[in-house]
Amino acid sequence: MLEEIEPHPKFKHAMLFIVCLITFLPASAAANGGYNVHVTDNYVKATAKCSCGQSGYYYHTASFENYCPQCHSHGSLKFNPKGTAEGEWTCTHCDADYCAAEGKEKISGSNYYLKHYTAPKIVHAKTVETKVQTPEPEDPKVKIIQTLSLYKDRSFLG
Protein backbone atom coordinates (compact mmCIF):
# COMPACT_ATOMS: atom_id res chain seq x y z
CA MET A 1 0.00 0.00 0.00
CA LEU A 2 1.22 3.46 -0.91
CA GLU A 3 1.05 6.11 1.71
CA GLU A 4 0.08 9.60 0.74
CA ILE A 5 3.11 11.80 1.06
CA GLU A 6 1.47 15.00 -0.11
CA PRO A 7 -0.82 16.53 2.47
CA HIS A 8 -4.45 16.46 1.55
CA PRO A 9 -5.41 19.57 -0.51
CA LYS A 10 -8.09 20.41 2.01
CA PHE A 11 -5.56 20.31 4.80
CA LYS A 12 -3.31 22.63 2.84
CA HIS A 13 -6.20 25.02 2.54
CA ALA A 14 -6.85 24.95 6.25
CA MET A 15 -3.19 25.61 6.96
CA LEU A 16 -3.24 28.63 4.69
CA PHE A 17 -6.37 29.87 6.40
CA ILE A 18 -4.80 29.60 9.84
CA VAL A 19 -1.66 31.37 8.62
CA CYS A 20 -3.83 34.17 7.26
CA LEU A 21 -5.71 34.43 10.53
CA ILE A 22 -2.51 34.69 12.53
CA THR A 23 -1.13 37.29 10.15
CA PHE A 24 -4.17 39.48 9.81
CA LEU A 25 -5.97 39.24 13.15
CA PRO A 26 -3.61 41.44 15.16
CA ALA A 27 -3.68 44.01 12.38
CA SER A 28 -7.48 44.24 12.35
CA ALA A 29 -7.73 44.43 16.14
CA ALA A 30 -6.08 47.81 16.07
CA ALA A 31 -4.33 49.28 19.04
CA ASN A 32 -6.91 52.03 19.41
CA GLY A 33 -9.47 49.46 20.56
CA GLY A 34 -12.10 50.10 17.95
CA TYR A 35 -12.76 50.93 14.40
CA ASN A 36 -15.35 52.55 12.20
CA VAL A 37 -14.85 55.68 14.29
CA HIS A 38 -16.88 58.63 13.14
CA VAL A 39 -17.02 61.92 14.98
CA THR A 40 -19.10 64.92 14.03
CA ASP A 41 -20.29 67.94 16.00
CA ASN A 42 -23.67 66.28 16.43
CA TYR A 43 -22.86 62.66 17.06
CA VAL A 44 -20.15 60.08 17.53
CA LYS A 45 -20.08 56.54 16.23
CA ALA A 46 -17.71 53.64 16.65
CA THR A 47 -17.44 49.89 16.62
CA ALA A 48 -15.83 48.86 19.87
CA LYS A 49 -16.05 46.32 22.64
CA CYS A 50 -18.22 46.83 25.69
CA SER A 51 -16.01 47.92 28.53
CA CYS A 52 -18.65 48.52 31.22
CA GLY A 53 -19.68 44.91 31.64
CA GLN A 54 -23.29 45.32 30.51
CA SER A 55 -22.91 43.63 27.15
CA GLY A 56 -20.76 40.86 25.82
CA TYR A 57 -17.09 41.42 25.28
CA TYR A 58 -17.35 41.67 21.55
CA TYR A 59 -17.68 44.44 19.01
CA HIS A 60 -20.77 46.61 19.07
CA THR A 61 -21.51 49.49 16.78
CA ALA A 62 -23.22 52.37 18.49
CA SER A 63 -23.93 56.02 17.83
CA PHE A 64 -24.34 58.64 20.50
CA GLU A 65 -25.01 62.31 20.59
CA ASN A 66 -21.79 64.24 20.93
CA TYR A 67 -22.84 65.46 24.33
CA CYS A 68 -21.41 64.71 27.76
CA PRO A 69 -24.19 64.19 30.34
CA GLN A 70 -21.67 64.64 33.15
CA CYS A 71 -20.51 68.18 32.38
CA HIS A 72 -23.19 69.10 29.80
CA SER A 73 -20.77 70.03 27.09
CA HIS A 74 -21.42 69.54 23.43
CA GLY A 75 -18.91 68.20 20.95
CA SER A 76 -16.44 67.19 23.64
CA LEU A 77 -16.32 63.44 23.06
CA LYS A 78 -13.14 61.89 21.77
CA PHE A 79 -12.60 58.27 20.89
CA ASN A 80 -10.25 56.42 23.16
CA PRO A 81 -7.58 59.02 23.89
CA LYS A 82 -6.36 56.80 26.74
CA GLY A 83 -5.84 53.86 24.41
CA THR A 84 -7.95 51.25 26.19
CA ALA A 85 -8.06 47.80 24.65
CA GLU A 86 -11.83 47.97 24.18
CA GLY A 87 -12.23 51.52 23.01
CA GLU A 88 -14.27 54.12 24.84
CA TRP A 89 -15.58 57.65 24.56
CA THR A 90 -13.86 60.19 26.73
CA CYS A 91 -15.04 63.69 27.43
CA THR A 92 -12.21 66.10 26.77
CA HIS A 93 -13.78 68.60 29.20
CA CYS A 94 -14.40 66.56 32.34
CA ASP A 95 -12.43 63.38 31.55
CA ALA A 96 -15.46 61.10 31.97
CA ASP A 97 -15.11 57.74 30.23
CA TYR A 98 -18.07 56.10 28.55
CA CYS A 99 -18.51 52.56 27.27
CA ALA A 100 -18.56 52.71 23.49
CA ALA A 101 -21.25 50.00 23.33
CA GLU A 102 -23.95 51.33 25.68
CA GLY A 103 -22.61 54.76 26.41
CA LYS A 104 -22.59 54.10 30.15
CA GLU A 105 -20.17 56.12 32.18
CA LYS A 106 -17.66 53.57 33.38
CA ILE A 107 -16.94 54.97 36.82
CA SER A 108 -18.66 52.75 39.40
CA GLY A 109 -21.80 54.22 40.88
CA SER A 110 -22.38 56.51 37.96
CA ASN A 111 -25.67 56.33 36.18
CA TYR A 112 -24.81 58.67 33.38
CA TYR A 113 -25.35 57.49 29.86
CA LEU A 114 -24.52 59.02 26.57
CA LYS A 115 -27.66 59.70 24.62
CA HIS A 116 -28.24 57.23 21.83
CA TYR A 117 -28.20 58.98 18.53
CA THR A 118 -30.60 58.18 15.77
CA ALA A 119 -30.04 59.84 12.48
CA PRO A 120 -32.85 62.22 11.65
CA LYS A 121 -35.16 60.79 9.09
CA ILE A 122 -35.28 62.62 5.84
CA VAL A 123 -38.74 64.02 5.72
CA HIS A 124 -40.01 64.66 2.29
CA ALA A 125 -41.93 67.88 2.17
CA LYS A 126 -45.56 67.18 1.53
CA THR A 127 -46.68 68.46 -1.77
CA VAL A 128 -49.49 70.73 -0.83
CA GLU A 129 -52.17 70.66 -3.40
CA THR A 130 -53.57 74.09 -3.72
CA LYS A 131 -56.78 74.14 -5.55
CA VAL A 132 -56.79 77.04 -7.87
CA GLN A 133 -60.30 78.28 -7.98
CA THR A 134 -61.25 78.88 -11.49
CA PRO A 135 -63.50 81.90 -11.65
CA GLU A 136 -67.00 81.25 -12.70
CA PRO A 137 -67.41 81.97 -16.34
CA GLU A 138 -68.85 85.39 -16.51
CA ASP A 139 -72.16 85.82 -18.02
CA PRO A 140 -71.58 88.09 -21.02
CA LYS A 141 -74.91 89.77 -20.36
CA VAL A 142 -73.86 90.75 -16.83
CA LYS A 143 -70.60 92.11 -18.15
CA ILE A 144 -72.31 94.26 -20.66
CA ILE A 145 -74.65 95.64 -18.05
CA GLN A 146 -71.70 96.37 -15.72
CA THR A 147 -69.81 98.13 -18.47
CA LEU A 148 -72.83 100.07 -19.44
CA SER A 149 -73.54 101.16 -15.89
CA LEU A 150 -69.92 102.25 -15.55
CA TYR A 151 -70.19 104.22 -18.72
CA LYS A 152 -73.46 105.61 -17.53
CA ASP A 153 -71.97 106.73 -14.22
CA ARG A 154 -69.05 108.36 -15.93
CA SER A 155 -71.15 110.15 -18.41
CA PHE A 156 -73.44 111.16 -15.63
CA LEU A 157 -70.53 112.54 -13.56
CA GLY A 158 -68.79 113.99 -16.57
Ligand SMILES: [Zn+2]
Ligand atom coordinates in the same frame (compact mmCIF):
# COMPACT_ATOMS: atom_id res chain seq x y z
ZN1 LIG B 1 -20.73 48.48 27.96
Ligand SMILES: [Zn+2]
Ligand atom coordinates in the same frame (compact mmCIF):
# COMPACT_ATOMS: atom_id res chain seq x y z
ZN1 LIG C 1 -17.83 65.94 30.19
